[in-house]
Amino acid sequence: MSITKETLEQHLKDPAIFCCRRQKGLVISEADLEDPSLFDDMEEAGLLKLSDEGLTIEQVLGASLVRDVEALTPITEDMLDKVNEISETPAENAEEAAPEEAESVQPGTAPKVRAVTGGNGMIHIEIGKAEKLENLSMDIPVFTGAGMAEPIPVSAAAEETEEKKAGEKKVIRTLVKKHIRITDAEIGTETSIRDGKITIDGNIVERALKEDPLCKKMELSVIKPDNRHVYTETIMDICPIATKVEGELGSGVTKVADGVVFMLTGADEDGVQIHEFGSSEGYLDEKMYFGHPGCADENDIIIRCNVVIEKKTGMTRPGPFAAHKCQDYVIQAVRNELKKYDGEVVREEVCEDVRRPGNPRVVLVKEIMGQGAMHDNVICPAEPCGILGGQKNVDCGNVPIILTPNQVRDGSIHALTCIGPATKEMTRHYIREPLVEGLAADSEMDLVGVIFVGSPQVNDEKMWVSERLGSLLESLDIDGCIITTEGFGNNHIDFIQHIGQAGKRGIPVVGVSFCAYQGQLVVGNKYADAMVEENMDKGGFENNVAGCSCVTKEVAARAIQMLKNKMAGVEIKPAPKKWDNEVVNKNNRLLGLPDTVLLDSGTMH
Secondary structure, three states: OEOOHHHHHHHOOOEOEEOOOEOOOOEOOHHHEEOHHHHHHHHHOOOOOOOOOOOEHHHHOOOEEOOOEOOOOEOOHHHEOOOOOOOOOOHHHHHHHHHHHOOOOOOOOOOOEEEEEOOOOEEEEEEOOEOOEOOEEEEEEOOOOOOOOOOOOHHHHHHHHHHOOOOOOEEEEEEEEEEEEOOEEEEEOOOEEEOOEEEEEOOHHHHHHHHOOOEEEEEEEEEOOOOOOOEEOOEEEEEEEEEEEEOOOOOEEEEEEEEEEEEEEEEEOOOOEOOEOEOOOEEHHHHEOOOOOOOOOOOOEEEEEEEEEOOOOOOOOHHHHHHHHHHHHHHHHHHHHHHHOOOOEEEEEEEEEEEOOOOOEEEEEEEEEOOOOOOOEEEOOOOOOOOOOOEEOOOOOOOOEEEOHHHHHOOOEEEOOOOOHHHOOOHHHHHOOHHHHHHHHOOOOEEEEEEEEEEOOOHHHHHHHHHHHHHHHHHOOOOEEEEEEOOOOHHHHHHHHHHHHHHOOOOOEEEEEOOOOOOOOOOOOOOOOOEEEOOOEOOOOOOOOEOOOOOOHHHHHHHHHHHHHHHOOOOOOOOOOOOOHHHHHHHHHHOOOOOOOOEOOOOOO
16 A cells, blocks of 8 residues: 555655566556555565565655566665755754745834723824834724723733633533442342342332343342352343432432442343343353443442343344343332432432533543444433433444543433443443543543544444534534544544544544454454553453443543643554554653553453
């Protein structure tokens, strides 16, 4: 693949290699030369061997071939009619040339302007001598409504404007999340919350199954922190228990049960796991990365909802959705009890939607699954992390939908996706998404919003949706953005397109994804030069440990700093050709973060 005119300047000092067979008499241009960024891969594959006698690109441009040359051949002096001499322009010459290009301005000729507000309600302006204007004087009426305002000298007004600090915090709305302590849970004969203990009526299962006929069976059980070495079907989702007690999603007051989560697991009637790329069935203590944003925490009680759905519906949208609907029926019964439970408040989490005018305007773009074959998400349900009242992104055409940071932090996303376990962002991930938290709290940023865009299956639809995202980014007039995606492979196609849509509009952009070894990007563009890796597997694989390789606080910190660097014009060094975790750790150390400790594939941390 030849280099382009746009990238030519970056490669002038690199070796000159013909991309294709070229004949005698050819005048060499960039279209004849192989892209140097591919050399390492070509050498490793045995397709290319560089030569110490080879010339650089700047030495051969414009020269003519004196004989035929085969593809992937280093260009040497004996092949050309001439070799360009390379000389540096002396610094003093550059300094001498600069004033010649600048507009000549003589001192003392700029017009002097003085504005005074008189007692007769007029602004009196005097302009001193300037070219073709001599002592121009005019009076302009001042319209001040019902009364006259005190005159403000021009210099004082300017000083007052300067004193308004850029980034001054402006609170749009406030959300209070009250975390209620839960110390125990059991399956019993009623649904209630008393003295920190959740009890769920075991007979609720019969009513829950009526929510969808595709869900054939459901079992509820409680898994305590000290007894996690239990077999479980594939982990479809981790869902917090949260409910609105005042206001709508994104504002008011929400109660969150602290110390307990629901876990949805399941298979179909034939025993086929409800999964797509990889499955997390096995012993629970080995199949979840406890403590990561989308997962149960180390000391959480887990209420397991295990379902059996109709055979051969696992790889369709209705099958997995039926499982989520039936589980949500049970969760809603607990939410109703939480609304009226006045238990111990462990902490009050105050979340603010803020604007900081004058700071760089940024957005977070979250690419979510939307391929249709079990890939779906529910957006803006009536209850935090719920189902009812929400809309699926697939049904909305996967077009970009913008939410406020508070709406995201209040459970506006219920994740239905069943992609590889390690890279899956489950429902709990979104209610405490590290990038949302980090950007919202950063006093140097003005977080405009969080954009969710689906990843369709068909390439034409991917391009169409990506173009809509580009138009939205342009309309928002932003100064930078971070784009993330869960999973890898198919959705990397539109992920890279999204980065391109921002880049071609001159918007600094940082990409965040699992790539490592198994998820290496299959496509790319020149704007994908600031990428942050999520991988936490030693071999660089999808290791079937739920929630392992997703956005963490450390990943978010690196992405935010990289965006700041890119917006400031700081050079970002090219990444190595192959994934190397030491690069990640070097960046962690620069930010005072701990090293990323990788898991051995298939084992827990």
